[in-house]
Amino acid sequence: MRNPFYFRTLPIDAAFCDREKELEELISHANNRANVTLISPRRYGKTSLVRRVQHALSNQGSATLYADFFGVTSGEEVAAKLASEVYRITHKQESLYDKAIRFFSLLRPVVRPDQESGYSITVEISKGKTGIELIEDAMTGLGKFAAGKNALCHIVFDEFQEIVELKDAYAIEGVMRSHIQNHSNASYFFVGSRRRILSDMFNDRKRPFYKSAVNYHLSPLPMDDLISFLIERFKSQGKSCSREISQKIYDLTMGYPYYAQKLAYHTFELTDTQAADKELHGAFLRLIEEEKPLFEAIIQGLGIRQISLLTALAKEPTQTPFAVDYMTRHNLGSVGAVQGAVKKLERLDYIERIDAVYRVVDPILAVWLKKREVIE
Ligand SMILES: Nc1ncnc2c1ncn2[C@@H]1O[C@H](COP(=O)(O)OP(=O)(O)O)[C@@H](O)[C@H]1O
Ligand SMILES: [Mg+2]
Structure with a gap:
């Protein structure tokens, strides 16, 4: 009997609660070549959701690129991330990869053997260039890649608000925006967990990205869907969780996806056959205990x-x-x-x-x- 709950980014084949309407709408925006800001507090399921969006788009023949900006510290790093993503997805096909190399003039791929995945690709950066010049080069290359596709090119920038912390942030925003508006065959999703910062970037008329994307807010999971999801997941592994206990899991977590999964995970662990208040209570204490280091770090900051x-x-x-x-x-x-x-x-x-x-x-x-x- 395997615990059916997850609290890391959900694998594409893991059970998914609701978000049907969101998936459909986001896929439609992407196919329309619209840009989207996908905003919610952290751990609401944005990354898991865009993975599914990209999985579906990729099955339709679109090219899908994904770059996570969490923890980036320089423009140089941003540029390298973007170029390496283009190299990664073209590498499997020699003719495409040869072309991709010519898309960039300052960002060269370096391929090394890697025990786990066969090879790894990093990017070597031309010396003496500024972060802005490198981002300029990366965005130009990305544009050439997108233009060369007959199908949609879908690009996710996850935790995109992090770029405001970089040196020359305003100039970086400007360069990115000026390229993105010309990438007519692409749809960009700007995903972010710090809602105020991301929405200011797109809704303040003085900022480069002003009104360049559809604002899309992700909510917590709806009560009825989450309750059915919990009941069904327990059942799938031969245990049971009543409607009443599922309702309590919803109430305690307010439909917050990460916490709902984690509380359910521990409740499942502690349950023999049928989850009751005792197991739920024990699970809740475990949940708080596990989150403590993160909460303490928040307080320390x-x-x-x-x-x-x-x-x-x-x-x-x-x-x-x-x-x-x-x-x-x-x-x-x-x-x-x-x-x-x-x-x-x-x-x-x-x-x-x-x-x-x-x-x-x-x-x-x-x-x-x-x-x-x-x-x-
Ligand atoms: N639709 C969903 N159904 C079930 N669990 C979900 C769903 N969306 C998110 N989760 C849970 O929330 C966790 C955090 O999701 P993640 O995509 O990393 O959030 P974010 O990118 O918003 O920080 C996932 O590991 C998963 O346990
Ligand atoms: Mg995420």
């Missing part, structure tokens, strides 16, 4: 005022964080301090404002913050 506000919002979501009684009750300092903290926490996407109420985005972080207060 914040200032004292930001931690106080985050904790206050975990305990008591509010419409009025600037009200004197709220600030006093939670020891938040001055209005100025709270304003600064709100801004910073929103940019990091740790808090959000829904229906005028400020709250912590991550439901499990919120639980942990509340517990932490009690322990200390």
Whole structure:
């Protein structure tokens, strides 16, 4: 009996909950050669979803490229990533690969034998060039690659908001935009977990990417679909999880895909034949314990005022964080301090404002913050 739940990016053949409408709409946008920003908090299933979009497009004969910008530190690195993706997908076919080499003038492929996958491709960068020049070259090459295809060329830039942290970010945005608008045979998906930053890039009229993409927001998993998914997954491996327990998994995780899978994973582990409150409770403690290092790292990256506000919002979501009684009750300092903290926490996407109420985005972080207060 194998545990049927996953909490890493879902393999293409793993069971997938809902997202049918999203898949259909995203595939349609791609086929229309539209560009899309796909936005949600982290671990909502964006990467898993775009993989499926690309799998379907690839079955239709499209070329699909994927570059993850998470953790990039320079323009040079961005350029190398883009070129190496073109080399990777053309490498299997000699004639294509020979062409691909001519698409770039500053970014040469270096192929080395590799024990796991047979070979690996890295990119050698011409010396003395700036990050902007290299990105210019990478985007030119990408454009030539796309133009040479009869079919759609679909390109995903995952965690794209990371480029705003780079030196010369504004110029990089400008170069990318000016190329992308001419790649008429391509559809770009800009995927991001820091919603404010990504949506500012595309919705601020002073920015290069202004209004160049369809804004697409991904929601948590719908309640009914998630409940049926959980019941069915347990059943597929010979155990059972009642509607009532599945409902509790939904409630505890608020349909947050990663947490729903992880809580279900541990509940399954602890269950003999039929999941009950005892197993669910044990699983929830395990979940919080496992996330603790990440939560601690989040806290360590914040200032004292930001931690106080985050904790206050975990305990008591509010419409009025600037009200004197709220600030006093939670020891938040001055209005100025709270304003600064709100801004910073929103940019990091740790808090959000829904229906005028400020709250912590991550439901499990919120639980942990509340517990932490009690322990200390
Ligand atoms: N449609 C789905 N059905 C079931 N689980 C999902 C679904 N989408 C995401 N998940 C779960 O959420 C986790 C995080 O997904 P991921 O695609 O990495 O999110 P993101 O890219 O938004 O950070 C996955 O490992 C998986 O466990
Ligand atoms: Mg992702």
